[in-house]
Amino acid sequence: MVHLSWYLTVSAMLFCIGVFGFLTRRNIIMMLLSIELMLNSVNLNLAAMSHYMEDLRGQVMVFFIIAVAAAEAAIGLGIVVTLFRNYRSVHTEDITKLKG
Amino acid sequence: MNIPTYLLVIPFLPLASFIFTLLLGKRLGDKAHWPPIIAVLISFLCACYAFDQVLHGNHVNADLYTWFASAKFKASVGFLLDELTAVMLIVVTSISSLVHIYSVGYMHDDPGYYRFFSYLSLFTFSMLMLVLGNNFLQLYFGWEAVGLSSYLLIGFWYHKKSASDAGKKAFIVNRFGDFGFGLGIMVVFLVFGSVHYDTVFAHVHDVVGHTFNFMGFNFDVISLMAILLFCGAVGKSAQIPLHVWLPDAMEGPTPVSALIHAATMVTAGVFLVARCNPIFSLSPAAMNLVTIIGALTCFFAATIALVQVDIKRVIAYSTVSQLAYMFIGCGVGAYGTGIFHLYTHAYFKALLFLGAGSVIHAMSDEQDIRKMGGLKKYLPVTYFTFLMASLSISGIPPFAGFFSKDQILAEAFASHVAAGKFAWFVGTVVAAMTAFYSFRLIFLTFHGEFRGTEEQRKHLHESPLTMTIPLTLLALGALAAGWVGVPEVLGGENGWAHFLAPVVGHPEVHLSEFTEWVLMTISVAAGIGGIYLAYVMYMVKPEIPVELARKHPKLYDTLFNKYYVDEFYNATIVEPTITCGRKILRGITDGKIIEGVVNGVPGLIGKFSHVLAKLQNGRVQHYGGVMAVGAFILLWIFM
Amino acid sequence: MVQLLFFYFALVVIGLGLRIVTCKNPVHSVLLMLVLFFHMAGFYLLLNAEFLAAVQVIVYAGAILVLYLFVLFLVNLREEVKMSPFIEKGKWLGIVGAVALFITFLRGVMNFTLGPHGKYTIEKVQQLTHTKAMGEAIYTTYILPFEIAGILLLVAVIGGLALARKENKGA
Numbered sequence: 001m002v003h004l005s006w007y008l009t010v011s012a013m014l015f016c017i018g019v020f021g022f023l024t025r026r027n028i029i030m031m032l033l034s035i036e037l038m039l040n041s042v043n044l045n046l047a048a049m050s051h052y053m054e055d056l057r058g059q060v061m062v063f064f065i066i067a068v069a070a071a072e073a074a075i076g077l078g079i080v081v082t083l084f085r086n087y088r089s090v091h092t093e094d095i096t097k098l099k100g
Numbered sequence: 101m102n103i104p105t106y107l108l109v110i111p112f113l114p115l116a117s118f119i120f121t122l123l124l125g126k127r128l129g130d131k132a133h134w135p136p137i138i139a140v141l142i143s144f145l146c147a148c149y150a151f152d153q154v155l156h157g158n159h160v161n162a163d164l165y166t167w168f169a170s171a172k173f174k175a176s177v178g179f180l181l182d183e184l185t186a187v188m189l190i191v192v193t194s195i196s197s198l199v200h201i202y203s204v205g206y207m208h209d210d211p212g213y214y215r216f217f218s219y220l221s222l223f224t225f226s227m228l229m230l231v232l233g234n235n236f237l238q239l240y241f242g243w244e245a246v247g248l249s250s251y252l253l254i255g256f257w258y259h260k261k262s263a264s265d266a267g268k269k270a271f272i273v274n275r276f277g278d279f280g281f282g283l284g285i286m287v288v289f290l291v292f293g294s295v296h297y298d299t300v301f302a303h304v305h306d307v308v309g310h311t312f313n314f315m316g317f318n319f320d321v322i323s324l325m326a327i328l329l330f331c332g333a334v335g336k337s338a339q340i341p342l343h344v345w346l347p348d349a350m351e352g353p354t355p356v357s358a359l360i361h362a363a364t365m366v367t368a369g370v371f372l373v374a375r376c377n378p379i380f381s382l383s384p385a386a387m388n389l390v391t392i393i394g395a396l397t398c399f400f401a402a403t404i405a406l407v408q409v410d411i412k413r414v415i416a417y418s419t420v421s422q423l424a425y426m427f428i429g430c431g432v433g434a435y436g437t438g439i440f441h442l443y444t445h446a447y448f449k450a451l452l453f454l455g456a457g458s459v460i461h462a463m464s465d466e467q468d469i470r471k472m473g474g475l476k477k478y479l480p481v482t483y484f485t486f487l488m489a490s491l492s493i494s495g496i497p498p499f500a501g502f503f504s505k506d507q508i509l510a511e512a513f514a515s516h517v518a519a520g521k522f523a524w525f526v527g528t529v530v531a532a533m534t535a536f537y538s539f540r541l542i543f544l545t546f547h548g549e550f551r552g553t554e555e556q557r558k559h560l561h562e563s564p565l566t567m568t569i570p571l572t573l574l575a576l577g578a579l580a581a582g583w584v585g586v587p588e589v590l591g592g593e594n595g596w597a598h599f600l601a602p603v604v605g606h607p608e609v610h611l612s613e614f615t616e617w618v619l620m621t622i623s624v625a626a627g628i629g630g631i632y633l634a635y636v637m638y639m640v641k642p643e644i645p646v647e648l649a650r651k652h653p654k655l656y657d658t659l660f661n662k663y664y665v666d667e668f669y670n671a672t673i674v675e676p677t678i679t680c681g682r683k684i685l686r687g688i689t690d691g692k693i694i695e696g697v698v699n700g701v702p703g704l705i706g707k708f709s710h711v712l713a714k715l716q717n718g719r720v721q722h723y724g725g726v727m728a729v730g731a732f733i734l735l736w737i738f739m
Numbered sequence: 740m741v742q743l744l745f746f747y748f749a750l751v752v753i754g755l756g757l758r759i760v761t762c763k764n765p766v767h768s769v770l771l772m773l774v775l776f777f778h779m780a781g782f783y784l785l786l787n788a789e790f791l792a793a794v795q796v797i798v799y800a801g802a803i804l805v806l807y808l809f810v811l812f813l814v815n816l817r818e819e820v821k822m823s824p825f826i827e828k829g830k831w832l833g834i835v836g837a838v839a840l841f842i843t844f845l846r847g848v849m850n851f852t853l854g855p856h857g858k859y860t861i862e863k864v865q866q867l868t869h870t871k872a873m874g875e876a877i878y879t880t881y882i883l884p885f886e887i888a889g890i891l892l893l894v895a896v897i898g899g900l901a902l903a904r905k906e907n908k909g910a
Binding site for chain 3: 001002006007008009010012013014015016018021022023025026027029030032033036037044046047051052053055056059060062063066067068069070071072073074077078079080082084089092093
């Protein structure tokens with residue numbers, strides 16, 4: 001029997017890997033990819049909970065999260081394209097115009 | 101409210117005139133003098149009516165308006181009409197009216213014409229409030245208000261630095277006295293629980309012998325109160341050591357000198373002592389102090405007046421000296437006599453000042469008597485009235501000054517106060533000196549040859565009627581004012597003493613008729629001797645004073661420079677204060693501490709915000725990192 | 740059996756995840772991501788959610804990763820592969836942060852109790868087939884979020900178009 005807490009642990013690990021990737025990668029596109037990783041971990045979490053609570057709500061939420069993730073990836077990459085057009089670079093350290 | 105209307109009119113009509121003239125005077129231009137003159141004349145008529153009421157025994161003591169009452173302390177505007185007040189009302193309103201009329205001629209072309217009259221009205225209001233008050237707080241209010249009016253009027257020609265300096269000096273020196281005065285009022289309140297005269301004076305016998313413990317020393321309460329209140333009198337009435345402002349106050353226009361620095365404001369100190377006579381009578385220490393200061397100031401000022409060459413300064417020092425006589429009178433317990441001298445002095449001193457003003461006006465603003473001379477044929481009315489005033493001040497019968505001065509000397513001689521005989525001796529010597537310098541002034545100014553310039557000679561003319569009529573009226577006063585107080589030895593009934601007795605009591609004077617006649621003769625002889633000496637030294641052998649000055653240069657210089665008191669105060673008080681202000685207050689507290697805080701706080705905030713600004717470096721991952729940290733903390737706390 | 744599968748999937752997912760965030764070449768990362776998505780689908784199958792597994796593969800692996808690859812074409816990758824993939828001074832901070840976050844989550848997982856059970860038991864879902872069960876839930880109780888998700892996708896399409904257009908003068 002696979003216990004629920006194992007699923008949650010895997011999900012947590014994946015989330016933390018995603019956080020690490022987001023905070024440390026230099027390339028913006030890789031940052032966005034790490035965000036996808038985080039979203040996936042959340043999906044796993046929700047699906048597992050839903051299964052063990054015998055309620056479909058978690059999985060419905062996963063469905064919607066996948067849709068939203070797609071939309072967000074599209075827009076995010078659109079922004080990256082625009083950024084690249086203006087700065088000729090997709091490295092985060094070159095895009096610091098909003099500093100205070 | 102049981103305050104009769106005539107009593108309310110007396111102070112408030114000049115107040116209304118002040119406001120009216122100040123606001124609308126400019127439009128009235130030349131005619132700006134009408135509202136104040138009408139106001140003060142009506143006040144004078146009401147004052148006469150009030151006097152009549154008092155003669156019939158109708159007194160008034162009521163509060164008009166209570167400003168606030170908190171626990172035991174009640175601050176209210178109240179009016180007291182008794183014999184002392186009635187006398188002061190007559191003096192203040194009559195002299196004020198005459199000065200108002202005189203100013204029409206004297207200040208004729210002055211650009212600040214309406215301002216002058218508005219200030220005169222303000223002063224009249226203040227002095228009347230001072231005199232009419234029925235509690236110490238109103239007295240203090242009037243006290244400060246006359247100080248303010250004095251400042252405004254001394255510094256009337258404010259473009260002149262010496263004038264504005266003199267105004268400041270008057271106010272600041274007065275402040276020293278007022279500090280003691282304020283403390284005195286506080287002690288009164290602490291001891292009696294009230295500042296109203298009736299409560300205080302009724303209970304003053306209950307606190308005889310009580311002591312007030314301050315910093316380990318025990319002070320007799322009554323003496324403490326009396327001495328502190330006297331501090332105010334010393335300041336306001338220009339006694340030693342706070343006399344320095346009065347000669348400088350001569351920078352103001354001459355009508356101001358006549359009104360404020362001769363007849364009314366400076367006499368407020370004497371009024372204070374007379375009003376508080378129940379307190380003073382119970383403190384031998386205070387009475388001795390008053391007498392001694394009076395005697396010392398009397399002598400001091402008279403010696404200075406002997407050698408002064410500015411016509412107004414001579415009269416100013418003469419005022420200080422005569423005020424000292426009044427304090428001698430009050431100090432030996434003869435309060436009524438002190439007020440008597442106040443009353444006669446008001447007339448002849450105002451006359452002296454206004455006469456001097458007439459001379460100055462004729463001499464195109466020259467004030468140095470060395471450049472005058474022989475003016476009696478050009479200014480006959482001025483000369484004649486000036487002569488009357490001088491005879492009065494020298495104590496020659498039957499002029500007013502004789503009766504009041506002689507009575508003071510007699511009562512000083514006979515009094516129980518320890519310093520009484522000393523004061524009598526000094527007073528008699530000074531009487532001679534007074535006669536001397538007064539007639540020195542007359543001989544140098546009006547007799548002999550004219551020593552001025554041709555320009556001045558061409559302009560010499562008698563003053564207009566608006567100036568000579570007040571002179572004449574005052575001369576009548578200088579002659580006749582004393583006739584209400586003719587002592588019994590000379591066949592009179594001494595109506596004055598009997599009139600004031602309910603307020604100030606009878607001095608315990610028991611002199612045999614013989615002693616009284618002897619004293620009278622001595623004082624008259626002193627006066628005549630002084631006049632004769634002046635005649636010899638300035639008319640017959642004018643080289644004598646020059647010789648004397650040459651032979652005793654140090655003495656002459658000391659007297660001429662007023663004993664260097666001003667220089668002394670400057671070095672010990674003024675300069676250290678200015679330096680302290682510059683170095684410590686401006687340099688350290690203002691410069692370093694306050695500026696440090698005011699500049700330092702923004703500087704600190706700037707540095708702090710610079711540090712905080714590094715938080716926003718424009719890098720998304722930085723922001724993400726901060727979010728992660730925040731999420732971590734929150735999760736840790738809540739899970 | 741299920742446990743073995745679970746461990747396999749878990750291991751691969753974690754390992755792939757670590758490799759993805761540390762890889763120098765972004766294209767390699769994207770391709771590894773593809774493999775990861777397939778294993779996520781495997782997880783969903785273990786959880787009796789076959790519809791989700793299908794959707795995951797179709798949307799994520801089929802659409803999103805393709806999008807990523809296309810964008811990667813646009814950027815200059817030559818120097819990219821030579822540089823370090825991490826921002827300067829960031830690596831250790833990131834590791835510390837991630838580990839701290841993981842410990843926090845573990846704390847939560849250990850003190851976790853499940854709530855009340857719903858009405859879709861495993862047998863019911865298996866009997867209905869998961870797709871039908873999801874359809875029932877979505878089109879009855881959750882119809883509103885469904886419509887909103889639709890509009891969201893519309894917005895995303897328009898937004899993407901607007902962002903990526905070539906700048907015409909004044910258009």
